[in-house]
Amino acid sequence: MASHHRLGQPFKIFCRADEEYCVTVRDDLVVLAPANPMDEYQHWYKDMRHGNEVKDEEGVPAMVLVNKATRQAIRHSHGRSHPVRLRAYDPDDEVNESLLWTESQDVGDGFRCIRMINNIYLNFDALDGTEENGGIRDGTVLGLWEWHEGDNQCWKIRPWGNDAAAGTGGTRDFLSYSTGNLPPELASHRTMHIFCKADEEYSITARDGAVCLAPSDPSDDCQHWVKDMRYGNEIQDEEEYPAFALVNKATGEAIRHSLGQGEPVRLVPYDANELDESVMWTESKDIGDGFRCIRMVNNIYLNFDALHGDEDHGDIRDGTVIVLWEWCEGDNQSWKIRPWCKCCPKFFPDCAIILCMVNILIHHVFGFVGFVNDEEQPASI
Known part of the structure; x- marks a missing residue:
């Protein structure tokens, strides 16, 4: 099978019902589990290479969601209320339409529906993941359902970023x-x-x-x-x-x-x-x-x-x-x-705290206010 590292960086997939749970593969099922950047079963490649040729009825480009650990792609379910399935995926083979998905427009706070390429009315749904049914739990199955404005149907696909690198021993083999x-x-x-x-x-x-x-x-x-x-x-x-x-x-x-x-x-x-x-x-x-x-x-x-x-x-x-x-x-x-700041609080919030602590320490030891970037370094100590 062809190497998957050229599919790009790994993503996490989570829903608004509980952002602390991510989509994963377990026992050949697609379920939700507590977010863990060290778990490659929670790492997904988003293969957009077919997006220029294949779009849904709203003109949104298609994508394939490929699991890093299993090399399987998420496949359409048998129908409404049925769980999605998995199928072996080779990026060099002709893509099967049953593996293609699209994202809707923003449904609030950056969340979107993830729906079948050939039926945009069936969406990813964390089955029974609503408050009335006890919310998201470890093992909640991912199925397809018609849109009913549920938080368990609103999804984000976001990079694991540095968390993923830390979780894989600092390697970057998953980058394109x-x-x-x-x-x-x-x-x-x-x-x-x-x-x-x-x-x-x-x-x-x-x-x-x-x-x-x-x-x-x-x-x-x-x-x-x-x-x-x-x-x-x-x-x-x-x-x-x-x-x-x-x-x-x-x-x-x-x-x-x-x-x-x-x-x-x-x-x-x-x-x-x-x-x-x-x-x-x-x-x-x-x-x-x-x-x-x-x-x-x-x-x-x-x-x-x-x-x-x-x-x-x-x-x-x-x-x-x-x-x-x-x-x-x-x-x-x-x-x-x-x-791209090396210590950008927007992407690395802990860095802002660390910088503040360093500035305080410098102030007490050397008697001047510390600096946060090259342009603000003091002329001498």
Whole structure:
């Protein structure tokens, strides 16, 4: 069987009824169990490679959910109220429709329905996982049911991230790429994440040759971008903003202009020593709260746009494609490019506490206030 590490990072799947329980495989059944990042039976790959070709009736791209430990994919049940099933999965084989699922639009707080590709009215349901039936418990079976607005039908698929790395002895074999694919000229540059105002919990990533959004995960090198500003003095847009290239850390590729409005941006190999206008972008002035447009250097009227990432189309979801579009004042067109901080409280809350303790200790021992990043280091001790 083909290696599964190229399917990407592992995810956990949990429902709103009890976020402390995750979907797992046990005795050839799909059930819920207390969340444990060390348990690879709770690790799922989200294979989105068929999403460009196969979509549900709402136009949402399909996915396969593959268990890391068993190499099995979740299969449709026999019908309403029946448990979902498992089937051996080889990513190199032609995919069976019975393994394909889609996510609905946001049903509140980032949760979504997970439903059959060919029947979006049957959703993942933690059977008898409602308050009336005693809530979620260890061993609650995952079945399919019609939507009835239950918390046991509202799901999130989120990266295990650093928890997974810690739980597997610090290995990163489950990631889709290793580090070191940046050109030597950029290898020492700080990496950035790129996110939009429509949902700041999603970052731009490189996936299967496409540029899309995914749940933010600082351990995923495909979400790390270098902002190469070295040609900014030579090339500016018509408003005289300096140009830059956005180069992916994992692939070494740069984001290239699309073929026109509504078309997806592309990825191309990046030559750090050659000026290529087709990979050059600029940022607009601040359009509110620090967000800016990202637009072509030679046509500032076409901007980064998270396609159908507005409220009218179901908001941002995993796999939302980045295209170019004329400015229409959408939150899905408003972007920030910010460093992936090594100790970012947003993703590592404990770091904020540790930094505070270090600052207090430094203050008492050395007599000055500590620092939290390179720019705030004291000149001398």
